[in-house]
Amino acid sequence: MKTFKILKDQHQEIKLTKPGQYLIELVGSGSSVEITGVFRSQKTEQKKIEVIIHHQAAHTQANTILKGVASDQSFLQLKGKIIINEKCGDTQSFLTERVLLLSEQAKAETVPDLEIKTDDVKCSHAASISSIPEEHLFYLQSRGIKKKTAEEMIVEGFLTI
Amino acid sequence: MARFAAKKTSKPGADFVNETYEHGYSFGTQDYSFQADKGLNVEVVKQISAMKNEPAWMLNNRLQGFAEFEQKRNPLWGADLTGLTFADLSYYLKPTDNQAKSWEDVPPEVKETFDRIGVPEAEREYLAGVKAQYDSEVVYGSLKKTWEKDGVIFLSMDEGLANYPDLIKEYFGKVIASGDNKYSALNTAVWSGGSFVYIPPGVHVKMPLQTYFRINSEAFGQFERTLIIVDEGASVHYVEGCTAPQFSSTSLHSAVVEIVIKKGATCQYTTVQNWYKNIYNLVTKRAYVHEEGKMVWTDFNMGSKVTMKYPGFVLAGKGAKGEVLSMALAGAGQHQDTGAKAVHLAPYTSSTIISKSISKSGGRASYRGMVHISPQAHHSKNTVVCDALLLDDLSRSDTYPIEKVFNNQVEIQHEATVSKIGDDQLFYLMSRGVSEEDARKMIVNGFIADLVKKLPLEYAVEMNRLIDFEMEGSIG
Numbered sequence: 001m002k003t004f005k006i007l008k009d010q011h012q013e014i015k016l017t018k019p020g021q022y023l024i025e026l027v028g029s030g031s032s033v034e035i036t037g038v039f040r041s042q043k044t045e046q047k048k049i050e051v052i053i054h055h056q057a058a059h060t061q062a063n064t065i066l067k068g069v070a071s072d073q074s075f076l077q078l079k080g081k082i083i084i085n086e087k088c089g090d091t092q093s094f095l096t097e098r099v100l101l102l103s104e105q106a107k108a109e110t111v112p113d114l115e116i117k118t119d120d121v122k123c124s125h126a127a128s129i130s131s132i133p134e135e136h137l138f139y140l141q142s143r144g145i146k147k148k149t150a151e152e153m154i155v156e157g158f159l160t161i
Numbered sequence: 162m163a164r165f166a167a168k169k170t171s172k173p174g175a176d177f178v179n180e181t182y183e184h185g186y187s188f189g190t191q192d193y194s195f196q197a198d199k200g201l202n203v204e205v206v207k208q209i210s211a212m213k214n215e216p217a218w219m220l221n222n223r224l225q226g227f228a229e230f231e232q233k234r235n236p237l238w239g240a241d242l243t244g245l246t247f248a249d250l251s252y253y254l255k256p257t258d259n260q261a262k263s264w265e266d267v268p269p270e271v272k273e274t275f276d277r278i279g280v281p282e283a284e285r286e287y288l289a290g291v292k293a294q295y296d297s298e299v300v301y302g303s304l305k306k307t308w309e310k311d312g313v314i315f316l317s318m319d320e321g322l323a324n325y326p327d328l329i330k331e332y333f334g335k336v337i338a339s340g341d342n343k344y345s346a347l348n349t350a351v352w353s354g355g356s357f358v359y360i361p362p363g364v365h366v367k368m369p370l371q372t373y374f375r376i377n378s379e380a381f382g383q384f385e386r387t388l389i390i391v392d393e394g395a396s397v398h399y400v401e402g403c404t405a406p407q408f409s410s411t412s413l414h415s416a417v418v419e420i421v422i423k424k425g426a427t428c429q430y431t432t433v434q435n436w437y438k439n440i441y442n443l444v445t446k447r448a449y450v451h452e453e454g455k456m457v458w459t460d461f462n463m464g465s466k467v468t469m470k471y472p473g474f475v476l477a478g479k480g481a482k483g484e485v486l487s488m489a490l491a492g493a494g495q496h497q498d499t500g501a502k503a504v505h506l507a508p509y510t511s512s513t514i515i516s517k518s519i520s521k522s523g524g525r526a527s528y529r530g531m532v533h534i535s536p537q538a539h540h541s542k543n544t545v546v547c548d549a550l551l552l553d554d555l556s557r558s559d560t561y562p563i564e565k566v567f568n569n570q571v572e573i574q575h576e577a578t579v580s581k582i583g584d585d586q587l588f589y590l591m592s593r594g595v596s597e598e599d600a601r602k603m604i605v606n607g608f609i610a611d612l613v614k615k616l617p618l619e620y621a622v623e624m625n626r627l628i629d630f631e632m633e634g635s636i637g
Contacts (some may be wrong), residue, residue, distance in 0.1 A: 087554065101569035104536075112575065114560040119551035119581040127575040129566045 006031040006060075007063060016066075019047040023055045024062070032061040038159050039067070040073035041106075050079040053095070055088050062093045069155055071102035081113040089120035097127040100158050102151070186203075200248045203227065206350050209252070213319055213353070216326060219333075226339040233343040239529065240467045240498045245441055250413055252351040252384070277300070308366070314359040315370055318386050321357025328359060332388055336419035336449045336475075345445045348384050348417040355385035355416065360395040360426075369398040369431070369617055387418040389428060391454075396427040400617065413441045414465070420448035422456055424478065429457040430584025433620060435464035438495065442468040447502075452478030457617050460487045462497050463627065471529065473502030476510035476538075483512040486612050490526030490631060500561075501530040501545075505538035514545045517609050520556035521631075527559040532573065539570035547577040549606055552601075602632050 001021040006012050008028030015039035016022060024033055033053075041047045053062045062082070070076040078097045099108040110127040132154050140150035206227050210220040220373035235242050308315055314325065322329050339349035360366060390534075391397055414436060422428050428448065436442055442465040448456040458472035474483035491496035503512040518526035528547045549558040560577045582604050606625055613621045 060315065089554070099566075101571075103568065104539075104569050106569055107565075107567050109565045110559070110573075110575070111563050112577070113562070114549075114558070114577060116549070116551065116558045116579045119554045121551075121554065121579060121581070123315060123580075124576070124578040125560070126577075127562070127564060127573075129564060129573040130571065131569040 001007050004033075007034050008057075016049070016051070019049050021050045021052075023054065024051045025056060026060040026062060027056050028104055029057040030059045031057065033063075035062065035064040036161050037066045038161070039069075039076060039078075040159075041068070041070045041076045043072045043074060045074045046077075047074070048077040048079070050081075052081045052083065053093060055082070055084045055091050055093060059090045060088065060089050060093075063089070064095045066092075066095075066097045067100075067159055068098070068108070068161065069100045069102060069159065070106040070108050073103070073105040075107045075109075077109045077111075078127075079111040079113075080125070081111075081115070082125065083115045084118055084123065085122055086117045090119070091118070093124045094123070095125040097125075098158070099129045100155065101129065101131050102155070167359060171541065180526075187416070198341070199226070201230075201250075201252050201347075201351065201400075204431045205252055208377060209351055209353065213322075215322065216330075217240050217373075218330060219322065221351050222334060222339070223352075226346045227351075229340045230343060230346035230350055232344060233340070236469075239469050240496045240527075242441065242443075242467065244466075245413060266631055311364045312361040313364060313366060314357065316357050318355040318388065319353070320356050321388070325359070328390070329357065329388065330583055332390060332419070332421055334402070336421060337445055337447050343442045344415045345417050348386060348415050348445070352384045352386035352417070354383075354388070355387040355418075356399075357387070358389040358397065360389075360391045362392040362423075363394045365395065366397045367540075369400045371400045383414055384415045386414070387420075389420045389430070391420070391426040393423045393424045395423075398429040398431065398617075400431045400620070404536075412439055415442075416444045416446075418444070418446040420446075422448055422450045422454035422481075423605045424451045425453045426451075427455045427457075429459065430472075431459040431461075431616060431620070433461045433616075433624070434468065434470075437445070438464060438492075440465045442466075442470065444468075444470040446470065446472040448474040448483070450474055450476050450481040450483060452480065452507075453480045454478060455482040455484075457484045457615075458486065459554070459612070460485065460499065461612075461616075461624065461633070462487075462489045462499055464494060466494065467496050467498070469498045471500045471502050471531075473504065474512070475504045475506060476512065476541075477506045479507045480509045481507060481508070485512075485514045485516075486615055487514070487516040487528075488609055488612050489516075489518040489526045489636065490628070491518070491520045491526040492631065493522040493524060493558075494532065495524045496527070498527045498529060500527075500531075502530065503532045503543060505534045505541045505543070507537060508539050509541065510538055511542040513543075516545075516547045517550075517560060517612055518548075519550045519552065519605060519608070519626070520558050521552035523553075523555040525557040525559070526579070527560075527561065529561045530563070531563045532575075534566045534571050534573065536567045539568050541570075542572045543574070545575040545577075547575075548608070549579040550605065551579065551581050552605075598633070602629050605632055 001023050003023045006026045009030040010030045013034045039047055066078045067076055068076045080095045080097055082093045082095055084091055085150055095112050097110045097112050101108055106128050112125040112127045116123055136154055137150050141147060206223050210223055315331045318456045335347050339346050420428055450456050460472055462468050472485055476483055483503055485501035487499055491497040501514045516528045520526045532543050534541055545562055547560050551558055558579050562575050564573055566573055585601050586604055606628055613624050
């Protein structure tokens with residue numbers, strides 16, 4: 001498991017590119033972190049990403065966005081967990097997990113967990129799994145763009161953070 | 162609060178007890194006409210079955226359940242169950258005709274809650290376990306006639322097994338196999354009480370079926386077993402439990418509820434759980450929904466020490482729908498581990514899960530849910546919304562959702578928020594002359610309002626009062 005420690009009043013941006021387990025600890029008060037991760041799985045790949053955001057001090061902030069696109073027969077798992085310890089007031093933490101499934105055999109699992117032990121927090125998470133909406137494809141195709149190109153454009157737009 | 166009808170504050174005096182209660186039966190809670198030996202073994206299971214004159218297949222069922230119970234471990238996730246000792250429990254209690262408890266034995270906080278939420282006096286004794294059944298023969302009698310005319314069956318599980326053995330044999334244990342988990346196996350081995358409901362095709366039961374209308378039977382058992390069959394195109398609303406605290410001297414409550422919803426039928430199952438705060442409440446509930454059918458679970462958990470309950474549905478027919486509305490209130494020493502389980506097996510199925518939890522004075526409320534979309538369930542939709550309110554910095558709130566998707570023609574959404582009562586919200590209300598306590602109550606009632614709305618009116622009113630009562634003195 002790869003561990004990041006964010007110290008007092010520090011701000012850090014973390015970009016995740018490889019699957020695996022990550023632990024992000026906000027140990028100093030006033031620390032903040034921005035975590036982004038973009039993942040694509042193809043053929044019979046099985047990609048698993050687990051991110052734990054652990055708030056251990058007051059006045060900390062974290063924003064986590066994980067996005068994934070699964071095609072062919074691949075499997076993509078996004079696990080995220082926000083833990084806020086006792087006495088960590090004035091903390092904000094948000095977690096977003098979005099997965100796009102491009103083929104009928106592609107599979108996905110999202111697990112956004114929260115463990116909150118203090119009350120003065122703003123904390124939320126959101127997760128979604130979907131395919132490319134037909135209307136979106138139809139719109140682009142009606143402008144003369146090939147279906148395959150249209151799909152690529154939508155995926156590119158989806159993965160841009 | 163002024164929004165509701167005036168609350169009754171009269172307390173039952175000595176003559177109240179005299180009128181309705183025959184003295185001379187106060188022997189403590191140990192006085193049952195039959196009590197199985199403590200601990201569980203094959204003999205106890207056989208004894209229970211023999212006491213009830215059950216057919217051989219049910220005894221086999223029980224023995225199989227017992228074998229599975231022995232083999233299974235406690236779940237590795239969820240609430241702490243180490244306080245449970247199976248050897249210390251009695252697995253079958255048959256109450257005597259005159260319940261062996263007096264009004265004086267009921268803990269004062271239970272009595273106070275009755276006063277505060279305005280439970281009619283006739284109901285109080287029944288709810289406190291002083292009297293075996295709430296005396297509602299008049300109401301029940303006329304309702305029973307209407308039901309019989311339409312062919313609706315509403316009996317205790319034991320009566321059902323005696324009168325309709327074929328129906329029960331066909332469906333018993335089919336939605337929830339005894340080996341589903343340790344506690345469903347335990348229930349299969351030692352079940353007693355619970356309801357058996359059958360709604361014939363096309364019949365819409367207008368009045369909710371409420372467990373406390375059913376007389377001459379054990380409405381609330383320790384190991385109740387309920388089976389509801391809603392035939393094609395029929396609809397029913399079943400209400401279990403009550404907002405008033407249910408006092409029980411046993412420490413484990415483990416029920417199994419199975420519901421079969423046939424083509425185009427609808428079932429709503431409402432639970433209001435307010436067990437006394439020494440109880441482990443470990444319940445398995447599941448519905449099997451056929452084509453175009455609809456299942457709605459409304460689940461309110463306020464009482465008990467530990468609750469683990471995840472009402473679920475298997476959407477097995479095209480276009481089936483499922484809905485879970487879950488509310489949990491965790492106070493001091495309580496852990497409410499509740500949630501939902503949605504399994505989509507057929508195309509065009511949709512489900513919604515809405516969970517609201519409130520944690521206060523060191524309580525812990527968790528949402529734990531699983532959404533499973535199988536490869537066949539294309540064009541399915543699922544939405545999960547979890548909102549949690551933390552009232553002080555001692556309390557804890559968790560959210561553990563799992564979403565598994567095995568095909569791409571789906572829309573899955575999950576959202577969760579955790580927050581406290583905002584200072585700005587409090588300030589706004591207090592600037593209008595509302596006291597802090599009332600302001601907090603209003604905000605909490607507003608937080609759960611859209612769920613309470615789904616309850617039958619009298620329950621909704623009682624629920625609001627109960628929340629008010631639980632909130633009192635919570636200003637830190």
